[in-house]
Amino acid sequence: MALAVGCRARPGKARDNKTGSWRVFRPIFDHEKCSKCGMCRTLCPEGCISEDKDGFFIPDYTYCKGCGICATECPKEAIEMKQEEK
Amino acid sequence: MMEITEGSHAVAEAVSLCRPQVISAYPITPQTHIVEALADFVANGKLDAEYITVENELSALSACVGASAAGSRAYSATTSQGLALMFEVCFNAAGMRLPIIMSIANRALGAPLSIWNDQQDSISLRDSGWLQFYAEDNQEATDLHYIAYRVAEDPSILLPAFVCFDGFILSHTYEPVDMLSQEEADRYLPGFAPAERLDAADPISFGMYATPEYYLEFRYEMDLAHKRAKDVIAKAGKEFGSLFGRDYSALVEGYRLDDAETVIVTMGSLCGTVKDTIDEMRAEGKNVGLLKIRVFRPFPTEDVAKALARAKRVAVLDKNISLGSKGAVALEIRDALYGSGIPVRDYILGLGGRDVRKKDIREIVALLERGEGDQFYGLRKEVL
Numbered sequence: 425m426a427l428a429v430g431c432r433a434r435p436g437k438a439r440d441n442k443t444g445s446w447r448v449f450r451p452i453f454d455h456e457k458c459s460k461c462g463m464c465r466t467l468c469p470e471g472c473i474s475e476d477k478d479g480f481f482i483p484d485y486t487y488c489k490g491c492g493i494c495a496t497e498c499p500k501e502a503i504e505m506k507q508e509e510k
Numbered sequence: 511m512m513e514i515t516e517g518s519h520a521v522a523e524a525v526s527l528c529r530p531q532v533i534s535a536y537p538i539t540p541q542t543h544i545v546e547a548l549a550d551f552v553a554n555g556k557l558d559a560e561y562i563t564v565e566n567e568l569s570a571l572s573a574c575v576g577a578s579a580a581g582s583r584a585y586s587a588t589t590s591q592g593l594a595l596m597f598e599v600c601f602n603a604a605g606m607r608l609p610i611i612m613s614i615a616n617r618a619l620g621a622p623l624s625i626w627n628d629q630q631d632s633i634s635l636r637d638s639g640w641l642q643f644y645a646e647d648n649q650e651a652t653d654l655h656y657i658a659y660r661v662a663e664d665p666s667i668l669l670p671a672f673v674c675f676d677g678f679i680l681s682h683t684y685e686p687v688d689m690l691s692q693e694e695a696d697r698y699l700p701g702f703a704p705a706e707r708l709d710a711a712d713p714i715s716f717g718m719y720a721t722p723e724y725y726l727e728f729r730y731e732m733d734l735a736h737k738r739a740k741d742v743i744a745k746a747g748k749e750f751g752s753l754f755g756r757d758y759s760a761l762v763e764g765y766r767l768d769d770a771e772t773v774i775v776t777m778g779s780l781c782g783t784v785k786d787t788i789d790e791m792r793a794e795g796k797n798v799g800l801l802k803i804r805v806f807r808p809f810p811t812e813d814v815a816k817a818l819a820r821a822k823r824v825a826v827l828d829k830n831i832s833l834g835s836k837g838a839v840a841l842e843i844r845d846a847l848y849g850s851g852i853p854v855r856d857y858i859l860g861l862g863g864r865d866v867r868k869k870d871i872r873e874i875v876a877l878l879e880r881g882e883g884d885q886f887y888g889l890r891k892e893v894l
Contacts, residue, residue: 431605431606431717431720434715
């Protein structure tokens with residue numbers, strides 16, 4: 425991304441800002457435990473969890489900030505937060 | 511046309527000739543007469559501008575930020591505590607690259623409360639990203655407003671600017687001022703036409719967040735703009751000179767400097783007192799000269815080094831103090847002369863409106879020649 429003078433931005437720039445770099449803990453999804461309830465997708469503040477063709481849920485690590493709400497709320501405890509190594 | 515007028519009114523007149531579209535300010539001594547006059551101009555239909563009255567300076571500069579982002583030429587004026595209240599907005603205006611011009615009628619900062627002059631207020635915002643011009647007299651104070659707008663609005667710069675002049679000493683003093691006509695002002699300063707502006711039909715946000723991967727680069731770009739501004743100021747000052755006969759191409763200006771062994775460096779109205787003293791001392795055979803700093807940000811380090819290369823000793827007169835360190839101007843001069851071996855001594859003086867007279871300049875030259883400096887000058891030992 426080239427720098428915009430005065431850090432000015434058109435709407436929709438959130439797509440261009442790869443907020444995944446903020447992450448300290450990475451959510452790891454265990455599809456063995458997952459009941460496909462979709463709570464993680466509903467509560468993700470970044471809107472970066474989507475359903476795959478088999479009905480499981482996968483995060484987009486390009487945008488996931490690692491807030492951990494999905495892991496805290498998952499009724500099956502199927503999401504584990506693991507420290508990032510950078 | 512030559513007028514004999516109060517400094518504040520001369521500045522208001524010049525600002526009006528710059529055709530600001532939005533003015534927002536809050537009255538504060540000694541800036542009040544400027545904004546009073548501008549409010550009159552707007553109310554009487556002399557100036558076609560939106561005058562936004564606000565509850566304090568934080569709002570005044572915030573209104574200017576919005577106006578400038580929306581594509582208007584914006585103006586404010588303040589001093590001292592008012593400028594202190596604008597601290598946050600100052601950094602934002604610069605970071606959003608909004609070419610707002612603000613007159614600063616320099617005044618001391620409290621506590622203790624003082625309405626009188628020194629330059630601590632604008633100096634304390636030296637790192638905010640605003641360009642800083644300092645005027646010696648009311649002619650310069652008015653002329654620098656046109657130049658400031660020209661430089662600030664240059665697409666390669668896009669930075670806000672302070673035009674600073676000493677409170678009371680200039681703002682409340684009647685001096686002859688050669689005022690441009692509206693036609694002349696328009697010829698020098700075309701309308702503000704930014705490439706990007708707030709527009710509901712084509713939305714854009716200014717000053718978005720920057721993650722650690724980008725923030726450093728944004729500050730770097732601002733610093734580059736400051737460095738480019740040195741040339742842009744020189745060009746704008748030269749063009750002003752070719753049109754109106756008063757050349758402001760030099761960011762620092764020497765007075766009887768060429769063969770001077772002892773050089774005094776200072777900014778603002780004090781330069782006039784120093785020049786008069788130099789004339790007297792020269793008549794007595796003393797090789798004394800002045801280097802006047804007209805532009806403090808960006809700081810013209812190379813110009814200073816060149817101008818002072820032949821000096822044997824330098825006294826810097828600072829109407830400010832970075833408490834626990836030195837005067838802000840002296841630090842810059844020492845940096846410019848680093849490695850040259852030329853001794854630079856700092857004198858903190860004139861704070862809170864203390865008069866600096868010709869005999870004080872003579873005394874400082876004597877101190878400098880004895881190698882005594884880096885001190886507060888003129889302390890009243892009987893009250894300590």
